[in-house]
Amino acid sequence: MTQRGSALNFRDFVENLLATGDAVDIREPVSPLLEAAAITRRVYETNSPAPLFSNLTGTEAGFRILGAPAGLSGTGGNVHGRLAAHFGLPAGTAPRELLEHLIAAMHAEPVAPRLVETGPCKENVLTGDDVDLERFPVPLLHEHDGGRYLGTYGYHVVRTPDGRWTSWSISRTMLHGRTTLVGPAMAQQHLGMIHAMWRDRGLPTPWAMVLGAPPAALAAAGMPLPAEVNEDGYVGALAGSPVEVVRTELHDLHVPANSEIVLEGWISPDETAPEGPMGEYHGYAFAESKPQPVFHVEAMTFRDDPILPICVAGLPPEENHTIWGTMISAVSLDLLRAGGLPVDLAWCSYEAATCWIVVSIDIRRLARSGMNEKELADAVAEVLFGSHTGWLVPKVLLVADDIDITDIDQVVWAMATRHHPGTGTYCYPQAPGIPMVPYLTPEEVRTGRGGKSVTSCLLPEQFEGVTKGATASFRHSFPERVRSRVEANWTAYGFAERALPPR
Ligand SMILES: Cc1cc2nc3c(=O)[nH]c(=O)nc-3n(C[C@H](O)[C@H](O)[C@H](O)COP(=O)(O)O)c2cc1C
Ligand SMILES: [Mn+2]
Incomplete structure (x- = not known):
């Protein structure tokens, strides 16, 4: 038995979205090359339900993609519903409540993960010559991207050489070869800091990447908690129970047991390759690629019929805004x-x-x-x-x-x-x-x-401490008795009900 619920089980998260109408299971054939991304972009830009692509052309039967995992939602008028579901919170959770929830967990005792023998992520285990990243439906996300991106909604797992600090963090990875990825590990980000510790010793960095992670873990991996703070303990505090983790095949790293896909290997201390360009969070795509570290994959394990989540970065709102922006807001508010x-x-x-x-x-x-x-x-x-x-x-x-x-x-x-x-x-x-x-x-x-x-x-x-001008608006310019009369008679006047409350 693996732990359940939207926050700590990605498969449950997807099932719950489907059940509430905030995801659609797309059985039409869709290509992972641009088409899935184009649909996902249109979903972001129209607050539509998340697309689950169940029939991807040129892909093994059963392999799926989930687009817009934290896109804004039109479903039931709960704009932040998919974001709230990452934390197992009700669809109607307001941003302020969500921030207080995230901050409370920052002040709670960390809850360390619980190591279990095995889990769904080990349903398929491939090592050595069997490793082939092309088995996954690696999508092309924008027409002019420099390559196809496997890791846009997954996180890296690295540990300091002395074992004192484990970092879970999101950073994109592009397909480079059958067993290699390439992507940024910026020096100011914790992935880059820990990579530098191994590189300074002349050693490759033992590394894993988790795709289709428990949604609360994914969000914490996109959260700028301070250095030396283990994201895994924060997730346990946030979810109210420890994350169940399993050992990876080769390097004794720990990854959530029910993850959809786990890649494992090492980051080269010196080898780089061109990465990008890619449409990015600020809404632009620049023309140049940049040299970035190469990630070597020695083992890949995955659930049966795995679901790869993707973020198609660009103009808001996508997950760089809804997840990253929200997590930054919580940490910033706490600091202020x-x-x-x-x-x-x-x-x-x-x-x-x-x-x-x-x-x-x-x-x-x-x-x-x-x-x-x-x-x-x-x-x-x-x-x-x-x-x-x-x-x-x-x-x-x-x-x-x-x-x-x-x-x-x-x-x-x-x-x-x-x-x-x-x-x-x-x-x-x-x-x-x-x-x-x-x-x-x-x-x-x-x-x-x-x-x-x-x-x-x-x-x-x-x-x-004062504001001279009074606000002139429905809420502020009329006495309560007039407002409630207008509200009560709204449809009687001949208007349709409004989705948004007036200010
Ligand atoms: C969808 C998404 C994509 C992201 N992509 C990147 C990326 O490619 N590179 C990067 O440095 N940060 C990226 N981030 C932001 C980092 O995950 C975030 O700054 C986080 O705090 C980094 O972890 P760290 O604080 O442990 O270093 C992304 C965040 C999200 C939500
Ligand atoms: Mn960190």
């Missing part, structure tokens, strides 16, 4: 609170492609703090831009807590009406940041610094 700042919430607007994070400020606490705008901006920059999570997001927007920052319309309104273009922008040219941000100069890319800002959308009087 720990820094004693008067914050209400932090949220990477999905629409901003994980290139900005909005922070709402409790203006009454702000007034008590006595900080002026520059002091607040500097304090936020100091907390975020010096952190592992803040390295990832170049721009921070500050707004008052009358704004629901999970609603992009309200953020746009605050930006347009409250940000002072002359005095409200604070730049941090020395702050380190991810070099993938499209607007960086070649010099900033080379040094890994700059292009980072804090933009204040706080009105001058909000530093005194």
Whole structure:
């Protein structure tokens, strides 16, 4: 028996989506070369149910792909339903509740994984000459990509040479050969840090990759927890029970027992190959490939009829926004609170492609703090831009807590009406940041610094704890008795019911 439920069992996650209508089982023949990705992109862009491709052309019978595993959903009006299902939470869970859930687990005792003898991921075990990554339906995701990507919704497992720290982290991998993959292992990311420890000893890095992982584990692998924190213990705390893991075939790494697909081998200390280009999280595809480390696969194990999940990166919303952005929001909010700042919430607007994070400020606490705008901006920059999570997001927007920052319309309104273009922008040219941000100069890319800002959308009087202008809207401009009458009579007036509540 393997552990069950959406959070800790990918197969259950898929079954539950199918049962609630938030996934469709596609029996029509679909090619893994561009067609599956095109369908997945259209799903993201129309908030449609996740596509499960059950009849992939040129693929062994039974091998399947799940697209848009954490796409936004139109099903039942629960936009974040598929995201919430990653954590076993109800489909109607609001972003704020989800962040508090993620933060509570950060403060709980880690729950170490439980090693079990075997599990579904060992239903098929191939080693030596039998290893052939081409057996999987490796998809071509965008017309001009430099190759086909096997690992867009899976995570790497590596351990420090002294065994003190195990890292689970998402980073993409492109098919390179029958038994090889190639992909980034950035020095600032934990995969790159641990890879460097082995390389410095002149050794290959023992490595595994998990595809079709328990959804809560996958999300934690896309979460910028601090260095030396084991994601596996965090997942146990988050899910409320230990993740069941099995030993890999060769290197004694531990992987979730019910994973769909497990690849295992080593990362070369010195060999690189061109990787990319690929359509990316910021919404652009650049033309160049880059040299990246080569991953050698010595063993592959998989469940019967395995399901490969994919993310087709590009314009929001896809999983780089819904998963990565949400996990960054949780870590950032926790850090800002720990820094004693008067914050209400932090949220990477999905629409901003994980290139900005909005922070709402409790203006009454702000007034008590006595900080002026520059002091607040500097304090936020100091907390975020010096952190592992803040390295990832170049721009921070500050707004008052009358704004629901999970609603992009309200953020746009605050930006347009409250940000002072002359005095409200604070730049941090020395702050380190991810070099993938499209607007960086070649010099900033080379040094890994700059292009980072804090933009204040706080009105001058909000530093005194007040907002002069009252909001003119349905909610704010009418007494309760008028609003409830209008609401009660809405369909009687001849209008259809609205899916969205008015502001
Ligand atoms: C769908 C998805 C794809 C991602 N792809 C990459 C990637 O290719 N390279 C990368 O460095 N980070 C990527 N990330 C972000 C990292 O997983 C994230 O920053 C995480 O914190 C890294 O783990 P670490 O903090 O243990 O280093 C991706 C995240 C998601 C959700
Ligand atoms: Mn980590």
